[in-house]
Amino acid sequence: MSANLRALRRRILTPGISATSLDVRGFHKKSPAAQELLETVGRHFLEGYGHAVEVRSTAELEDRLERLPTRFRGFAYEGAAMGATVLDALPGSRGNRLAGLLAGRGRDHVYMAYVGIGWAMARLPRPLWPDLSRTDPLIRWLVLDGYGFHQAYFKTERYVHGQYEDPRFAWSWGSPSYARRAVDQGIGRALWFVAGTEPDLAATLIEKFPEGRRADLFSGTGLAAAYACGAEEGELAQLARRAGPYLRQLQQGAAFAAEAREKAGLTVAATEVAVGALCGISPAEAAALCRATRPSGPAAPDGSGYEKWRQDIAAAFVSREEK
Structure with a gap:
């Protein structure tokens, strides 16, 4: 795939940056500094996601992620894991982007990466949910932590203010x-x-x-x-x-x-x-x-x-x- 096509894929698949704005989300604004912090977290998450769906290889992805600021790099790895999971689910994909990330530098960011998988699950139809059989069964629950974060972040009225708990929620891994x-x-x-x-x-x-x-x-x-x-x-x-x-x-x-x-x-x-x-x-x-x-x-x-x-x-x- 050419560089232009990969860039186009990134633009199509990556959520808009406005999705992380506290004003758009309707979240409380304690102070300008707190708002800037949380929105910067969101920007780096989306940057990691965007890199994951654009790059040609795990090595290229790692190179981009490792250049990001220390404080926000973990969020970028979280976003990259989401992007890799979504990309693996697309028709024609080899299905090896997430595995490559977790086998490389992503091993050191495994907690955040698992959370990112949960973000992807919240966006994908259940038939396209990733195979988690090779993930660590002890900390696999962090995937659902990521799923819960996504639901509360994007469906705040229902999951936070309405205290919704899905009585039918189930998954195949526990x-x-x-x-x-x-x-x-x-x-x-x-x-x-x-x-x-x-x-x-x-x-x-x-x-x-x-x-x-x-x-x-x-x-x-x-x-x-x-x-x-x-x-x-x-x-x-x-x-x-x-x-x-x-x-x-x-x-x-x-x-x-x-x-x-x-x-x-x-x-x-x-x-x-x-x-x-x-x-x-x-x-x-x-x-x-x-x-x-x-x-x-x-x-x-x-x-x-x-x-x-x-x-x-x-x-x-x-x-x-x-x-």
Whole structure:
């Protein structure tokens, strides 16, 4: 395919940049700086997506992604995974773009890449959903985290303000009951964007959901607050207070964010502030905690291994305070 045709394919397949505007989405605008941050996240996500559907090879894609700013590179890999998944689903595709990304530099960004797969699933008809049999069964649930984020981000009225939960949602790669919890974790992550990084608003949105869903929502919000960032130390302390009985889940999400950034070599000053404020430790320490508690051996398809990992991380923060 010629360069001109690849550029045309990118223009046709890539969503418009206006889709990430807080004004278009109707999200809360806390401050110009917070708005700029969240919209920059969206721009780099779409840039990664666009590169994935335009380039000729994984090596070319990696070269483009690795040139992007450290703070936003993970979002670009997330978008690239979405783009690769969509491209693999098109008629005539060899179906190897996503596999190539995950086998290369994308391995270091695997958490964000899995989330990007979930974005693609939200846009593709079910018959075109990707084959996930070769993904890591322990963290495969992050795919549904990405699906939930997409639904809350683009269908905010229904999934956030209406607290919608699809009782029929199921997928082929694990327990339907835990699938809904993983989707909620993604919805919680999206709430940080819907709230414009305003901790009180994020907490208020969560409190409108049924109590049984709040732990997963706070976990997702904690992940976004520590990965995307956008709040000062005092604001994050307020988020921790508002979490109340779900503080440990909030901290678990923040620890996951630290692990994702540390694994990819993307830790920045904002990560240090956020993880320190929410967890009381450095990103390197939080990442080490995630690795130390990660289950070994085969992961069960019912999500129990993934959930135990999350619970063990949360319990570790309790143990730290008791010492």
